[in-house]
Amino acid sequence: MGQPSVLFLPNWTAGRNLAETFDRKFFTLAGLSSYSMKKALKGSAIIMNDLTTNRTPPVIASEINTIKYQTGKFLLTAAIEIGLRLKEAKGLLPYGEWGKWLEESFSYSQQTASKLMRIFEAYGTPQTVSLDAGIQVQELPNLNYTQALILLGIPAEERAEFIAELDVENMSTRELEKAVKDRNQALKERDQALKEKGDLQKTLDDQVNQITQLTTERDKLKTKAVELNQSQREMETKEVQLQSELNSIKKSTSYEDIRMMNKKLNEAQNKACANRVAFLYDSLDRTLKELTAELKNLSAKDPATYEAYRKKVLNFLTKGLKERTQQ
Template sequence: MSDLITERTPLVIAAEINMIKEQTEKVVLNNAVEVGRRLKEAKEMLQHGEWLKWLEESVSYTERTAQRFLLVFDAYGDQQPAALNAGAQTQRLPNMTYSQALILLGVPEEEREQFIAEMDIENMSVRELQKAVKDREQAFQDREQAFQDRDQALQEKADLLKALDGEKGKNTQLTKERDTLKTMAGDLQKSKQALEQDVEKKQLECDKLKEKTSYKSVQRMSDSLTVAYNKVAANKITFLYENMDKAFKELAYEMTKFASIDADVHAAYKKMVNDFLIKAMQERMGG
């Protein structure tokens, strides 16, 4: 009989305590679902504004505590039938503790059942489950980020292809414009050469015309100047002759008058005038 009794050691005692804790938390989970069920029922009966007062006065719950029970019921209430005595319930809840149930609230409802099925929750500690939920959330975020990166990459690729198509269109248009400009430049070069040749030809013709025109103009100008000079000279001679004739007539008149006054002086001036005229004719008019 004594051989069947297991030796009491701290390890054995710790294992017993942990088993009792686990069983207790499972009972707590069932009871928490039922408490949440009844809290929801009461809340639907109460008037607006009576809920918090009823919690405090009737069941000594804070709003936060009541909200946690309601969340547990919403998550797991449809997995067990309503019963006044939780111990008499047909157990259909997953084999997990109340703490594990709270942790699993962090998994979306539509994914929670699959997550529970994939995890060995019964043999997982609270810390291990927390890590698994956190890793699942991180994996979900990484996947969502990957999807966003993929969508962004696809959008950027589409935008790039669109931009490339636009650039191709621009390049095609620029190529056409470049070819058109080349053609225009060639035509302009030909026109320029033709104009330069025409200008050179006109310049030669102009130079020849200038040579002819200048010679004739100079000749005509020379002839005109000669005629004008001759006219001026003739006019000058006429003017001098007329003045000399007038002066000679006045001199002859005065000498005639003076002859009756003083014949000797008259004779002397007459001789002087005659000598002057003869000498002037000989020296200035070539004899």
């Protein structure tokens, strides 16, 4: 196989165009022969060979759109092959050499390389296949490179269904971008709504649980109140019964006898106490008389001692006796 063929990517698509995807540079496909290029653009050559003499702007526009579509298909195949090889090379390079290798080898940015590897991971197969043998891609409807790139915004497990539902093959780039954006926005709003619904459901469940708990406590209090009322009525009935029994006892002969006996006993106790006081008074009177006589005898013999005891006796009879009788 001769020198690698070089393909220039013209700015044919609006918005996310092919030249922008590949950093507006030339890129080389190792192993892509001139025969492969001719094979990939065979449809375009047929169109140009079938030119009619009646050339009109609509006819020319149709031819250009056909060439754009076929070129996009070829670029998708090429991007898958490049992504496969970039992924292989990244696994072989030492840590930190990836960006330098991309710049020196292809003038690729790491962002461009990542995009190409994502294209391979989404639409290619793990096998390394030469372009002459025909690229092996996943079973998806016909897509061009730009469409495939936009569809990376759809999760892999949902991509095929999304393509089938919206007839992606016949959508413009702008329409497809809007469809993907609307779909993602709808999912975001759905997830937000589900979250809000979950939060509301949790709040509702908490309120239901709280109401159930309060209802249970209320029923317990009602039961307790009924029990207390019943107990109060029983106590009131018991009180009436006891009062009636007490009244009956008071009216009985035995109760009256006991009352009279207690009265006589109290009178006897009071009389005994009075007799004891009288006895003690008589004893005190005799003692005072004897004390007075002895003090007179002492006054003549020992005036100083007499005076000391005289004061003690007076203090006892006035202050001391008064304090003792008030206790």
